[in-house]
Amino acid sequence: MFSNEMDSIMRNNMYCNKNQVANRGLFLLFLGMLCGLMWATSAYSAEIQLSGARITNASLATADFNGDGYKEIVAGGSDGMLYVLSTSDGVNWNTVWSHQCNDEIEAAGPPSHKSTNEIYASPAIADLDGDGHLDIVVAMGGNIHVDDDSLRDNGGILVYRYNAAWNFSLIETLSADGSRGWPQPRIDEVGAGSGYSDPDGYWDGIMTTPALGDLDGDGDLEIVVAGIDRRIHAWHHTGEVVDGWPIHRDNGDAITRGGISSPALGDIDRDGQLEVVVATMSPPWDTSQPVTSTNPDYTKGTLWVINGDSTNVPGFPIATEQYFYSSPALGDIDQDGYLEIIIGSGYGLTGRENIVSVYKYDGSLVSNWPQETAGLTMASPALADIDQDGALEIIIGCGSNTDWYACGNNGARLYAWNADGTSVNGFPAAPPTGSDWSDEIFSMAYTPIVADYDGDGNLEILVVQVDAWGITIVETDGSTAGYRHTTYGLEAPPVVDDLDNDGKVEILIGGGDSNAVVDIWDEDGQVQSGGPADWPMDRGNILRTGLSGTVTTLPVPVPPPVPVEGGNIISVFSLLLE
Template sequence: MQKRIAIRTVLVLSLLASAACAVDGSEIAAPVLKWQQCGCYSSWCETGWYSSPAVADLDSDGDMEIVASAYAVVALDGETGDLLWRAKSGHDRSEDPDSVDNVGRTWPGVVIADVDNDGAIEIVTAHGRGYVSVYNNEGYFEPGWPQHPVANEFRSLAVSDLDGDGNMEIACGLARGDDTNVWVFEHNGSIRQGWPRLADGDEGSAWGPYNDNIGAGDIDGDGLPELIVPSDTTTICAYKADGTHIGTNEMYHDHPGHDMDYWGEVPAYIDLEYETRGWGPCYTEFTARANFANGPANVVDVNCDGVNEIVVIGDVHDCHTSPYTDLYNTPYILNSDRSRFNADGFDWTTPPIEAGAPIIQDYAVIENAQPNPVTVDLNGDGRIEILYPSYDGRMHAFWLDKTEHGNWPYSVYCASEGFYRFATEPVVADLDNDGNAEVIFGSWVQKETERTGKLHILDYNGNVIHEMDLPPAKSGDWNGVLAAPTLADIDGDSDLELVLNTAHSGVVAYDLPGTAGARVLWGTGRGSYYRNGPSMINSAVSQKGDLDCDGSVTSADVLIALKIAVSGGYNSAADMDENGYVNVLDARTILQLAAEG
């Protein structure tokens, strides 16, 4: 007994010592404007949309470059912001940018990837009027590109090696009212066999994805990613690499008139009873149902048990009214068979409700909020939190207990200002490496206000650390940033910088002093330069006790186990003796594993 008490004391003191060290010197320095209006013309800037910039050493000289796109694609010097080259969208550097026009705007983030497995970086972009481009690192088209399969805008772009052959496939979602809404291209520009989808004769429903919605990740444990495609309907489609539809849980089968064998056939009602039978009483009474026109999908292991789930944000509406009345944005957590997540005491068979009504939905007044989900572990307990901006003017952060802790949700809209304001998708990093992450995002404002958005830095509990105005518009009557920022060291000083593709002041960069030791958890729009909605946590748990999912059991996992024990929570990966709860004995076992290995 005395030995047990001694071990418990050591563990608790270790936790307290860790907390004490985290407090010392953990003040977050204010961002410092580094440069602005980069990539602009002499008297005006192209309007920046929701496209997050990318950072890479394009020419392998040891210095970082920034690739961003509002309409044209630009490469900038990381240190100075100087323009290195510009190519109008749909064109490359072989054409004088002053002699051609852009084919359209750029909605999805710029992709940086070795698409053809040749060891060199490629740049992938998607634009209005149905253009998809792959450039080499110097801004010239790769063979087979660009492609122009349709006349409408591609708003979704994601890359992934779907078949494990070393080459990347490129998935694009079409913002058009049509059930054929997703194309998959091979690295050489050819359309992959089995695509586009939906195809004639396919079961299920789909419509236009009107945001950067496509997610990619392994949901069935075969080691290869699947594609998850939410769109402007109540269902979500899920596909294998060849376009084959992914099946559903038997709870959805054998319902007369509503046999829902595949993901794309299951309507997302709030009430699970309505969902499992395939219909709700929309014609007779209030009925809450979700639409996914603007709700991207992330594939992530939310509870660190080695099995990936799918997180997607639904726009819940009352389908009894005409037109439908939008009620709130809320997260769904789904299993690989489209059933709803319910594990480790976290029951998501009913998603969070009444999360916040829209304050405005008129893009003639203010550009629309896009509820891109960010799935990260904010507080180091080994479980994922779900953050997203919403049309209620707030940034939300849901824990797995389906509640928002601390000061969440955080409102960027303040009625007393006299104008509307919305938030971008955030990026997340533990800037001072104290074990708790900071949340960083921008905002934009109502049109015709001559006002600008802000840069916001919050702690993991939603408390403000810093807020400051972004630069004013170089051209236009409002400013801010619609796109997620990007975190990277762009000047080689070891500290992070924050890069923003603003609405009317070009590309802007801020220094983040004192962040050389930061841990980046979600560093750019849609989580990575593949833009496919991953978590930065490795979902392959190597053994029980690996609570931070990094592939090994370490002292960090001991501290997580203690946090779970102190809070009275539960995580099956921490329940070492499998007695149904987590206590200090489980933490001791994890400590022993850490010492052994």
């Protein structure tokens, strides 16, 4: 069909080069244990060993599912395992639920069968339907591995509802005709043949983090993702397709590819409704012209802003120099009352891949943008007022998650810009990895996390470099403040949150070597009351909207009282804890 359809995705597949980190063996294990003792620089809370494969690219999620005042941790593994970790004292953590999400994929009858899968994107959490129970939204399946069937997985979105007593189930099971329930979308459109543009016998994977928001104004939250299946999807919590969606050529939309850039949600045009902002690998296409191997120009990409009814916001989609790996962030950085769209770039055959761009609500570039970096910018930007001047700054690192040296040897940098494109004092910065086995500076391919972790009244930037054994903490003047060390290489951003309800934050991150591990550090930073002050997690908030200033307060379940013998009334959750 279209010979250039998927070549670039295959050429630069999103899996880390395991040859760089495989076979660490006993030497690295010993070294990591030794370094863990040497580098104890904070009140260390917990290292939680999990049963399945390591966590890669998927950041952790946090929420209080049972209403006891302590937040649980949700972690997704590279083998498709989903975990919920809980504590009753803020110190001791237990795995209260672990589940192979591929079971629901298999139950839906995929064209090819596997026993495991992978979770490549960060889970999102919300009470989608307002029933008082929190829901976990998780994306399944990875990239296309046309030359290695063992690395292929069936993709799809799954939504798990917390019922009670650490029992989770699909919020709605798949209907007989497949129009309701989960998983969705169950499409096999690409992965084989010339240009990898023919079906390959597996449902196409979803590598983008789901964004949750009320697209149609009905009070419920919808689920939005971009897929490798040449579509941008939106579903109700029931699994039913939102009217007018997906964005796809069969619906008359000028899209020939999907993407791996996660969507953002925000009111771009100030009409009082959410729009979907998503960057694709799809080139600009005149739909009156036939699609061939050379038309449209597959070296380009497009940035879309889409209304909830699936119509395009005027001025979009816009053509870009190349397609995207970076995901957009939304914030009013120039304080004109409109949200701007801030995004990095991706690998490309032509055009600049070392740029960060800022777009207005009408699709035009903001003055003095784009700004160039030392290399590829596949990370998603963070937005925060790091210099306390009352305006948001843009923070992003350069590099690739498949190449330590994508910005050159020791060339990776952490950037922070003002709205006018000038650098914040002290940036670009060159934070070291903090790894005892290397003093080099590796690619910074994951979104920076911004929070006042130490309670000094200033924000800090938490950076993960690809396969570094820990988190580097950078002050807002570009200097290095310290590290939070692990005994394994990291491939996902951390989270800053108050897990134990003591008014102070913890830093937590998932990773591992042969098995998944979650690390937690107690810190002294005070919990912020709200406002666009920080960027504490992947995509900025637990709804994963990429919108600055989103203060997400999930509803806290009220444990229902139940009668027990003798006429006493006690909490079902207290009963279970006893």
